[in-house]
Amino acid sequence: MSREEGSGERPAGPGPDFVRARAASDLASGKVRAVRTRFPPEPNGHLHVGHAKSICLNFGLAAELGGACNLRFDDTNPSKEEVEYVESIRRDVRWLGFDWGDREFYASDRFERLYEDAVRLVRKGAAYVDSLSADEIRAYRGTLTEPGRESPHRGRGVEENLDLFARMRAGEFPDGAHVLRARIDMASPNINLRDPTLYRILRSHHHRTGDAWCIYPMYDYAHPLCDAYEGITHSICTLEFEDHRPLYDWVIGQLGPWEPRPEQIEFARLNLTYTVMSKRKLLQLVRDGHVSGWDDPRMPTIGGLRRRGCPPAAIRDFCSRIGVSKKDALIDASLLEFSVREELNRTAPRAMAVIRPLKLVVESFPEGAVEEMEAVNNPEDPSAGTRRVPFTRELWIEQDDFREDPPKKFFRLTPGAEVRLRYAYIVKCTGVTKDPATGEILEVRCTHDPETRSGSPQAARKVKGTIHWVSAAHAVGAEVRLYDRLFRSERPEESGSFLDDLNPLSLEVVPDAKLEPSLAGAKPGDSFQFERLGYFCVDPDSTDARPVFDRTVGLRDTWAKVEQAQKG
RNA sequence: UGGGCGGUCGCCAAGCUGGUAAGGCACCGGACUUUGGCUCCGGCAUUCGAAGGUUCGAAUCCUUCCCGCCCAGCCA
Numbered sequence: 001m002s003r004e005e006g007s008g009e010r011p012a013g014p015g016p017d018f019v020r021a022r023a024a025s026d027l028a029s030g031k032v033r034a035v036r037t038r039f040p041p042e043p044n045g046h047l048h049v050g051h052a053k054s055i056c057l058n059f060g061l062a063a064e065l066g067g068a069c070n071l072r073f074d075d076t077n078p079s080k081e082e083v084e085y086v087e088s089i090r091r092d093v094r095w096l097g098f099d100w101g102d103r104e105f106y107a108s109d110r111f112e113r114l115y116e117d118a119v120r121l122v123r124k125g126a127a128y129v130d131s132l133s134a135d136e137i138r139a140y141r142g143t144l145t146e147p148g149r150e151s152p153h154r155g156r157g158v159e160e161n162l163d164l165f166a167r168m169r170a171g172e173f174p175d176g177a178h179v180l181r182a183r184i185d186m187a188s189p190n191i192n193l194r195d196p197t198l199y200r201i202l203r204s205h206h207h208r209t210g211d212a213w214c215i216y217p218m219y220d221y222a223h224p225l226c227d228a229y230e231g232i233t234h235s236i237c238t239l240e241f242e243d244h245r246p247l248y249d250w251v252i253g254q255l256g257p258w259e260p261r262p263e264q265i266e267f268a269r270l271n272l273t274y275t276v277m278s279k280r281k282l283l284q285l286v287r288d289g290h291v292s293g294w295d296d297p298r299m300p301t302i303g304g305l306r307r308r309g310c311p312p313a314a315i316r317d318f319c320s321r322i323g324v325s326k327k328d329a330l331i332d333a334s335l336l337e338f339s340v341r342e343e344l345n346r347t348a349p350r351a352m353a354v355i356r357p358l359k360l361v362v363e364s365f366p367e368g369a370v371e372e373m374e375a376v377n378n379p380e381d382p383s384a385g386t387r388r389v390p391f392t393r394e395l396w397i398e399q400d401d402f403r404e405d406p407p408k409k410f411f412r413l414t415p416g417a418e419v420r421l422r423y424a425y426i427v428k429c430t431g432v433t434k435d436p437a438t439g440e441i442l443e444v445r446c447t448h449d450p451e452t453r454s455g456s457p458q459a460a461r462k463v464k465g466t467i468h469w470v471s472a473a474h475a476v477g478a479e480v481r482l483y484d485r486l487f488r489s490e491r492p493e494e495s496g497s498f499l500d501d502l503n504p505l506s507l508e509v510v511p512d513a514k515l516e517p518s519l520a521g522a523k524p525g526d527s528f529q530f531e532r533l534g535y536f537c538v539d540p541d542s543t544d545a546r547p548v549f550d551r552t553v554g555l556r557d558t559w560a561k562v563e564q565a566q567k568g
Numbered sequence: 569u570g571g572g573c574g575g576u577c578g579c580c581a582a583g584c585u586g587g588u589a590a591g592g593c594a595c596c597g598g599a600c601u602u603u604g605g606c607u608c609c610g611g612c613a614u615u616c617g618a619a620g621g622u623u624c625g626a627a628u629c630c631u632u633c634c635c636g637c638c639c640a641g642c643c644a
Contacts, residue, residue: 017581042644077643134642141640145570148640179642189571191640200642219644243572243639266573268637273579279644321592323581325574328637332579335593345606352603380606411604420602454602466602531603559604 017324019265020061023234027065032233032260035067038105039093040223040237042074043085043207045279046294047092047302049315049336050270056319057267058236059098070230071100075108076222078206086207088294092302096312103230107222108208110229114217115169117225117255118180118198122161126254127198128154129164130181137179140186141194147187148194154183168201171214175201182221184250192247196220220244224251227262235262238269239326270322271330274485275300276492290502291486297539297550298486298506308483309527309537309552310336314343333485337553344527344535344552349377349384352422352468353530353549354514355480357396359443360413360469362427364450365393370471373454375423389516391424394472396514398532401467402444404432407566409559411465413444420466422531426452426459468531475514478547481539482508515547522547529555 016024026032037058041051062069071093075081093100107114121127130153132140142148156164168178180199188194198221203214224247227235235248241264248264271277276285277300285291285299295303305315318339322331352375371391378384397413406414413419418428425448433442451458486506492498519528524540534554542548 018584021584040644044644074644080643130642137642138640143570143640147570176642181642191571194640197642202642216642218642223644239573240638241644245572268574321580323592325581327574327580329580332593335580338593341605350603376602379603409604422602424602426602459602463602465604468603529603529605532605533603534605555603555605557604562604 017267018326019057019234019236019267019324020064022265023061023065026233027067034233035062035065036070036231036233036260037062037067037236038070038072038227038230038232039100040072040074040226041089042077042081043089044077044080044082045085045283046088048277048282048300049272049302049305049318050277050300051092052096052302052315053270053319053322053324054236054238055093055096055098056316057324059100060316060320061234067233068103069098069100070103070105070232072105072226072230073107074219074223074226075106075206075208076217076219077202078204078209078216079202081207083207088303092306095306096302096315105226105230106208107217107226108206110222110226111209111213111217113229114222114225115215118217118221119162119165121182121198121254122165122180123158124254125158125183127161127180127182128156129161129168129178130154130195131178134176137197141191142186144191148191150186151181151195154195165199168199168215169213173201175203177201180215182247182250184247190243190246192220192244193250196247220247221251224248224262224264225255228252228255228258231260232262233260235264237264237266239266239328242266266326267324268326268328271328272300272336273330273333273490274487274492275333276487276498281498284499285486288499290499297481297483307537307540308550309344309525309535310340311343311347311527314340317343330491340553341535341556344529346380347378348527348529348535350375350379350531351519351528352389352470352516353478353480353519353533353536354396354398354468354470354475355482355510355530355533356399357512357514358399358402358441359472360395360397360402360427361443361445362393362395362425362448363430363445364447365391367393369393370473371424371453373423387518389423389518390471390474391421392471392473395421395469396472396475397444397467397469402429402441404441407563409562409566412467413446413465418463420452420463421448422466422468423454424469425449425454426461426463468533470514470516472514474517476517476520476547478513478515478519478549480510480513480536480549480551482510482551484508513549519547520544527552
């Protein structure tokens with residue numbers, strides 16, 4: 001197997017996983033002529049990173065092997081599904097960088113064929129209409145350790161079953177009156193094989209078929225058949241469906257032959273530290289207002305990651321690094337952050353912004369004068385060019401960059417010490433002005449060395465630190481939203497108490513940060529690296545009058561670690 | 569104490585036909601640096617859930633045991 005790079009994406013992480021290996025081998029052995037996969041979301045919620053793992057696997061492996069991946073909506077339960085989700089899912093998959101061409105399918109488009117196949121099942125005696133209530137069926141099913149009992153209706157004749165099933169479809173019975181069941185084995189140790197329900201009567205408006213149907217197929221019946229109808233070769237799903245595979249094979253086997261004959265392969269779903277991934281919990285966060293919506297930047301949803309400024313390439317890289325296996329894994333959130341930083345480091349233009357402003361007065365610099373300093377847009381990408389940043393006598397610097405009483409190894413501004421102002425001059429702190437009443441530092445004062453202007457020979461002088469700044473007269477005020485992990489613990493409490501673990505500091509809004517003027521024209525979605533701080537993205541709430549930036553992720557902060565260590 | 573599936577470094581994960589433990593993240597050193605960023609160099613499992621056994625040799629084969637996850641929707 002060659003280790004060629006695919007479509008420009010850098011290979012990362014381990015080699016082929018067991019799913020890719022199997023698909024490749026099926027292709028090599030001639031078992032399948034071409035690989036066909038599918039991503040089959042139910043349109044009843046928004047996609048999240050866990051889905052991204054599946055999307056990258058399904059679309060990725062198909063592309064790598066010269067096959068194709070279908071987008072299929074598993075819309076067999078109209079009571080929970082809505083068309084708004086369909087649009088959201090399509091957008092998210094597309095945004096992640098995948099293309100399903102004209103292969104967009106819906107289980108609901110197969111309702112007629114599925115019904116006809118169900119009739120075939122009834123004809124061959126492999127399915128029957130049961131008239132037990134839901135409670136009775138549950139009671140008859142037995143338990144994990146005791147076999148189930150056969151329904152008194154299990155022996156109904158084919159003609160009666162055909163008649164009943166047709167009348168179910170015709171709407172002659174109320175919801176729940178009857179159900180179509182597979183006739184397999186009520187004593188099977190695998191509960192999924194104890195005559196599973198294939199069809200239920202359900203009067204609910206379907207987002208695509210309207211009121212054309214009042215009976216709907218169950219997942220275990222519709223899914224394998226849709227795979228077969230679409231010519232899927234490898235039906236990749238998550239571990240909890242492992243027990244369903246015998247049923248999947250049963251359905252496929254009853255109604256074949258199929259060419260190709262689809263096979264189900266299961267892998268472990270993604271779990272990430274400091275967040276929750278279940279649909280129910282995410283919905284609760286939104287419904288209860290713990291976050292601003294499905295696309296709140298703290299949410300692990302695709303919409304949340306997008307709004308937060310996470311590039312799709314970073315998500316793809318992350319997915320390639322986590323691997324695919326059958327082990328229940330809890331991935332460290334720092335791995336996602338790593339992928340995000342790596343991508344943004346390459347692509348995000350740099351800019352200077354001060355989040356917690358402290359006035360710095362350069363006493364030796366003439367009042368009213370403005371010098372344009374040349375700044376590099378992206379040291380990782382020379383083609384990004386340079387820009388000019390205005391320098392004046394009064395600047396904003398970061399509060400963290402000045403310490404009247406510095407700890408050891410503090411390389412920033414302190415009384416009597418020198419520091420370099422990025423792309424400008426080396427300045428020396430001459431003192432501070434304090435509020436006589438509170439003792440609060442009002443401003444820091446310094447003088448500059450005019451010989452050290454950036455680019456001049458004298459600028460090569462070594463100074464311990466370099467800090468960023470923004471000209472006070474030119475600063476653009478902005479709201480900056482600092483996000484942190486949504487939960488306090490790696491595994492937010494299970495059950496309903498996960499809400500107790502919410503991190504109260506997951507969002508800090510800074511109402512008046514100071515940005516360099518070049519940031520004024522930034523558009524929603526644009527990402528920047530605010531030098532020495534982190535990566536920030538323009539939020540959709542942003543307006544020209546009031547820019548709003550979201551912190552995607554901070555830069556690695558070695559000093560923070562050192563300082564932390566010093567404090568013990 | 570029914571069935572299914574897992575258990576290799578703090579977190580992931582290669583290792584599948586036995587030959588003497590890849591890689592990534594994290595972490596710890598150091599170099600470089602007009603971002604305490606990036607980059608670079610170095611460190612980081614005598615051990616593979618446990619115990620036996622087979623073998624010249626086992627994470628890889630056999631046996632037993634332990635731990636974890638999933639399944640009793642007319643959800644997917």
